[in-house]
Amino acid sequence: MTTIDLPDGECTAVVDSVEDGLATVFFEQDGEEVGNAVIEPDELPSDGQHTDAILEVEIRDGAVYSSQYQSGETERRSNASQDLFDRLSKRPPSDTDS
Numbered sequence: 001m002t003t004i005d006l007p008d009g010e011c012t013a014v015v016d017s018v019e020d021g022l023a024t025v026f027f028e029q030d031g032e033e034v035g036n037a038v039i040e041p042d043e044l045p046s047d048g049q050h051t052d053a054i055l056e057v058e059i060r061d062g063a064v065y066s067s068q069y070q071s072g073e074t075e076r077r078s079n080a081s082q083d084l085f086d087r088l089s090k091r092p093p094s095d096t097d098s
Contacts, residue, residue: 002037002038002039002040002063003037003062003063004027004035004037004039004059004062004063004064005035005037005062006027006034006035006059006062007059008058008059008060008061009058009059010056010057010058010059011027011028011029011034011056011057011059012027012028012029012054012055012056012057012070012073013025013026013027013028013044013054013055013056013057013064013067014026014027014028014052014053014054014055015044015048015049015050015051015052015053015054015055016036016051017051018041018049018050018051021040021041022038022039022040022041023038023039023040023041023043023044023049024036024037024038025037025038025039025044027057027059039064043063043064043067044064044067045067045068045069047069047071048067048069052074052077052078053069053074054069054070054073054074054077055067055068055069055070056068056070
């Protein structure tokens with residue numbers, strides 16, 4: 001078990017990646033990143049063991065004490081990211097376009 005350098009309490013976790021049997025997770029409070037850790041995927045709920053999964057977690061004594069996968073928030077953030085990508089990937093009209 002990896003020690004998570006955060007105070008006890010609830011926060012949002014975002015799974016950045018799951019590779020080589022380890023999950024890289026970023027922790028947020030009030031929309032701001034407050035820390036990160038590399039942990040064993042089995043410390044996360046089975047439905048949240050994938051890239052971009054959003055979880056509500058409780059940290060106690062430097063470890064994930066409890067966690068719950070947030071499917072609606074995961075989908076919302078995914079859609080928002082895709083919408084932003086789509087808008088940014090559209091080429092603006094040039095002066096020669098009519």
